[in-house]
Amino acid sequence: MDGQILLWRGCTYRRHLIEELGKIQMLLERLECPFQIIEENCCGYPLYLMGCQGEMKRLAVENAEELKRFDLIVVPCPACLRAFKEIYKEQMGLRLPRVLHLTQFLIKVLKERPIEFREVKMKVMYHDPCELGRRMGIYDEPRALLRLIPGLEIFEQRFTRERSACCGGGGLLTAVAPSLASMAAARKLIEEDRISGELDAIVTACPQCILNLRRGLELWVEDEDLRGIQVLDIAQILDMALGG
Numbered sequence: 001m002d003g004q005i006l007l008w009r010g011c012t013y014r015r016h017l018i019e020e021l022g023k024i025q026m027l028l029e030r031l032e033c034p035f036q037i038i039e040e041n042c043c044g045y046p047l048y049l050m051g052c053q054g055e056m057k058r059l060a061v062e063n064a065e066e067l068k069r070f071d072l073i074v075v076p077c078p079a080c081l082r083a084f085k086e087i088y089k090e091q092m093g094l095r096l097p098r099v100l101h102l103t104q105f106l107i108k109v110l111k112e113r114p115i116e117f118r119e120v121k122m123k124v125m126y127h128d129p130c131e132l133g134r135r136m137g138i139y140d141e142p143r144a145l146l147r148l149i150p151g152l153e154i155f156e157q158r159f160t161r162e163r164s165a166c167c168g169g170g171g172l173l174t175a176v177a178p179s180l181a182s183m184a185a186a187r188k189l190i191e192e193d194r195i196s197g198e199l200d201a202i203v204t205a206c207p208q209c210i211l212n213l214r215r216g217l218e219l220w221v222e223d224e225d226l227r228g229i230q231v232l233d234i235a236q237i238l239d240m241a242l243g244g
Contacts, residue, residue, distance in 0.1 A: 003071030005035040006097075008084075010077035011042050014209035020210065020233040023244070024102065025077055027235050027244025030108055030242055035074065037231040038066065041082040043198060049172050057092060064094040076102040076235070078131035078138075078206045079170070085136070101132065103141040103205050108149065117241035119151035124237065125193065126154065128164035129206030142205050142234055149163065149241040157193035165192035169212030178215075185216025189226075205234045 007028065013021040019129040028035055050192045051155070060083075067073060073096070081101050088094040100108075126146060132138045139161045146152060159165050168174075168184025189195050202213055213231045221227050 004068065004069065005033065005072045005074060006070040008043075008067075008073050008075045008077075008080055009037060009040060010075065010080045010207065011040075012077060012211070014040070016211060017193045017207050017233070020207070020236060023233065023239045024137045024235040025240070026244065027106075027239055028074075028203070030239075030244075031106070031113070031115070033056065033105075033109055036070070041079075043080040045083040045087070046172060046175075048083065048087055055191050056087070059093055060088050060092055064088060064096055067096055070097050072097045072105075073097055074102055074105045075099060076205070076233075078129050078136060081210065082131050087222075101136070101138055101141070102203070103145060104138065106238070107141045107144055110145075115242075117149050117238075118243055120149050120237065120241050121151045122237075123153040123155055123198055124158055124201045124203045124232075125195060125199055126160075126206050127193075127202055127204040127209060128161055129172050129204055129209045130164075130166050132206055133161060133164060142203075145234060145238060146203065149237065152237075152241075155195075155199055157195070159192055167209050167212050167216070169206070169208035174208065174212055179219075181212055182215040182219050185212045186220035189213070189216065190221065195226060195229065197223065197228075199229050201230040201232045201237070203232050203234055203237055207233075 041063055041231045044056040047056040165188040167188050168181040173181040210231055217227055
């Protein structure tokens with residue numbers, strides 16, 4: 001893709017998921033997608049959820065001014081994606097370049113420049129993040145990326161897409177009631193998804209989901225086989241398929 005591309009990393013990746021962020025950046029480099037990073041503010045979405053509209057607007061105007069010099073913004077965090085596309089543009093009327101979630105961008109790149117992935121012999125479940133799915137309507141691109149990986153077996157849980165059970169990681173619940181949030185994650189996996197010890201990993205495309213699903217497994221799941229299931233960012237499993 002031509003033009004100046006910004007990778008907007010987001011607060012959660014920058015502060016809490018350093019390894020996963022490194023895989024995202026490495027993946028873009030290996031796919032020969034030149035990108036830039038900047039000294040980021042928060043996108044302001046937590047302020048929006050708290051009802052601090054004035055503070056959110058101030059931050060949004062400042063960010064929009066910084067972002068307008070780019071042609072495309074690639075965002076791995078669904079909350080940032082919603083902030084830019086729905087709140088900045090639609091609710092506040094701010095002008096931004098084109099904004100794509102990382103999975104949307106990767107599918108476009110791989111259609112233009114197909115590559116051969118290595119075999120990854122794992123059984124995984126894809127978890128639909130609420131912000132990415134229900135709010136932004138992005139269901140197909142993450143699944144299409146996983147289907148490109150030879151050897152990958154995908155476990156289809158009971159409820160997917162629009163009917164997917166929330167993991168409890170969004171809506172500031174992890175800040176207000178972290179125990180309740182992690183309990184919701186454990187309940188989702190055990191009672192709604194009905195995962196088994198045959199599963200190697202849960203794959204998702206949201207940093208909040210990654211953190212909360214990991215906490216749910218660690219804190220509330222007693223079965224050792226289930227506790228051993230990895231929770232991976234989609235960039236991590238794509239990196240494996242590229243030999244990382």
